[in-house]
Amino acid sequence: DGGITQSPKYLFRKEGQNVTLSCEQNLNHDAMYWYRQDPGQGLRLIYYSQIVNDFQKGDIAEGYSVSREKKESFPLTVTSAQKNPTAFYLCASSTLLGGGYNEQFFGPGTRLTVL
């Protein structure tokens, strides 16, 4: 089945440690996205990538880093510089076909808790 996988589902880390969240897709999508979800705030865009080896900051990129070495993979690192990292993180992907907007498909999410 085609889809987006995120691992792990739950992640616990101590304050001050960097942590990397995995996102893999087998939909052959060019674009991938990372969102952060907090209660009562909806989803906010962290980073996105439209092509391998290239990515752009979203609205809340501070304290996060990404890489896009393969089309299928877009890992997110939450660094110790992120002041409030505890949140639910969602990965998404979409095609870039045509000139208009393309639907984003979402993974199941990773809940990160920093102790």
Place this chain on the structure above:
Amino acid sequence: AQSVTQPDIHITVSEGASLELRCNYSYGATPYLFWYVQSPGQGLQLLLKYFSGDTLVQGIKGFEAEFKRSQSSFNLRKPSVHWSDAAEYFCAAVGNTGKLIFGQGTTLQVKP
């Protein structure tokens, strides 16, 4: 700044009753509009979308939404709610940056 507003944080309806979730957007042109549903601890599933054309759009699971340009609204409706509809619902729009802008979400509780 462009924004999407869901005025109701939490809504409770009885099973079998009708449902309407409100969504307003601020954007000069007609945006692309979406409704997503999220079960607890899960990702988002697209219910329906509006790009152009007929302002009443049908989605999955018996949901529909109506785009009203004069009110800058895109309200989600369902004639008869089922207990399995209990979830969080997000309205979203594509702004002029090409990125998705999400509302704050509405949590739906269904009473038996």
